[in-house]
Amino acid sequence: MSRKRVAIIGASGLVGQRFCQLLSNHPFFDEPDLYAWQRSDSRKLEEILRVPSNTISDSLLEKRLSILDARRVISEKYDAIFSAIPTSTDNNIELQLQKAGNRIFTNSATNRMLESVPIVVPEINSDHMEMFRDQCGYIIANGNCSTIGLAIPLKPLIPLGPDHIEVTTMQALSGAGYPGVPSLDAVSNIVPFIESEEEKIQREMPKVFGTLDGKKITPRNLDLGITCTRIPVREGHTESVTVRFSGNIEDEDISGLLSGFRAYPQAKNLPSAPAQPIIVTGSDYRPQPELDLWNGTPERARGMAVTVGRIRKNGNYLRFVTLSHNTIRGAAGASVLNAEIAHSKGLL
Ligand SMILES: NC(=O)c1ccc[n+]([C@@H]2O[C@H](COP(=O)([O-])OP(=O)(O)OC[C@H]3O[C@@H](n4cnc5c(N)ncnc54)[C@H](OP(=O)(O)O)[C@@H]3O)[C@@H](O)[C@H]2O)c1
Structure with missing residues (x-):
């Protein structure tokens, strides 16, 4: 299977750093690009680390975070985006990215209950991803x-x-x-x-x-x-x-x-x-x-x-x-496994 280009949005938070851990040296996905908000803009991941450094590759620890800007993320044409941004009703950045053709695996509750967004627990209902068989951009949510x-x-x-x-x-x-x-x-x-x-x-x-x-x-x-x-x-x-x-x-x-x-x-x-x-x-x-x-x-x-x-x-x-x-099986790990499922089903 071909390797995929990926990014993490909300990469500096507790769930975002679990993503960094789980996507280090991943067999399907390239090293992720990292996006966050003002608090972490331009900082190296290792400067804001809250998980043990030996769980993240050296090159990812050296990587700097960029401020999340939808136009920039869209222009990068990632194969998949992992989201750990806060729940928000005013600035629905995930929907903007999805409408531009991105595939998003999210932990945010913002879009979870939309009809067009399945909540997939990997061992329970991965068949729900089939709703995207002929669709370019989509959002696959984790449950709470x-x-x-x-x-x-x-x-x-x-x-x-x-x-x-x-x-x-x-x-x-x-x-x-x-x-x-x-x-x-x-x-x-x-x-x-x-x-x-x-x-x-x-x-x-x-x-x-x-x-x-x-x-x-x-x-x-x-x-x-x-x-x-x-x-x-x-x-x-x-x-x-x-x-x-x-x-x-x-x-x-x-x-x-x-x-x-x-x-x-x-x-x-x-x-x-x-x-x-x-x-x-x-x-x-x-x-x-x-x-x-x-x-x-x-x-x-x-x-x-x-x-x-x-x-x-x-x-x-x-x-x-x-x-x-809660931050692995209940968040980042569930999204990474969902993305692996999507890859195995030919949906990435
Ligand atoms: N913690 C859990 O156990 C858990 C479990 C399941 C789901 N979740 C969900 O996962 C998401 C992340 O949770 P978390 O615990 O990692 O939160 P967190 O530690 O507060 O991290 C939030 C992340 O989002 C960024 N951010 C802040 N304001 C933003 C904005 N307006 N637009 C875009 N990004 C922004 C932050 O960047 P800066 O560092 O630059 O501020 C940081 O990277 C939330 O939606 C949460 O409900 C969490």
Whole structure:
């Protein structure tokens, strides 16, 4: 397969720097060009680094960031653009780039709910990318980081017929970007509300699990109850999940269903696909962000596996705890894997 020219917009932020890490020495993509905003304009990546320098190639560390200017980005004619810019309703730069024929893989919530934008979780609905088979420019969105962490372990449970899903998230501080939650709100504390977060999960889950008909996605009916909280953990979103099924699930091998789950990225052996997307831990004391955040093999897929533990069945109820890396699996890693899928499907 031919190598592709790529760029990162919002490259200086927490997600943008994860992109830099994941696109270092990538087998499909050339070293990315880097764009950000005033705070980082003309600075070398190494001067503003917030991820370990040994995870990024020396030549990328030396690269200077440019201010994001749509006309300049369009003139470069990139094959793919990775976006980690803030959600905004006034300056819709992603739409400008898409209309000029660019293919965008985004973490921003700005365009996620547009009919023309699928929310693709790599192991769940990569078939939704087919809506762009004959289209030049497009936007493929990630779900919100907590949506992704919840949707992956739910996917193999769908055939059992879930009729209500209740989730309480315990979300890391890095989920709020840099500089994020003020330290006086965060240290030794739990904040039981994250603005707009519950609504995002509520809207996005039915779209991710929807079906594509031509160019239209019909959302799946999912009954959800959601509570989002912020906890003093640097990285890793933990979610406590209760699923009620239409029938008794006592005889189901839930651990086997979760740990045996594989999908398109695994079948195609894509570079950022974790060999086992859901790792089930037998210990009552796991998953923990300190111990399980970086699960996933091979090396390029570290942080891409979701870890599930505390699996308990009771009649038609299932309870479990799931952990996912919010800036890797919940953001940059998901976009990179989506772009690898698009490449493998001939959509780049
Ligand atoms: N953090 C997470 O866990 C997570 C997970 C999933 C999705 N997301 C989403 O991913 C996106 C990036 O999040 P983040 O945590 O990396 O945020 P961040 O740390 O605040 O970084 C924001 C980036 O956007 C640039 N920027 C700021 N204002 C801009 C503007 N008006 N136009 C274009 N670029 C601008 C910044 O450049 P300067 O440095 O020059 O200001 C920086 O590169 C957001 O949409 C967020 O909601 C985040």
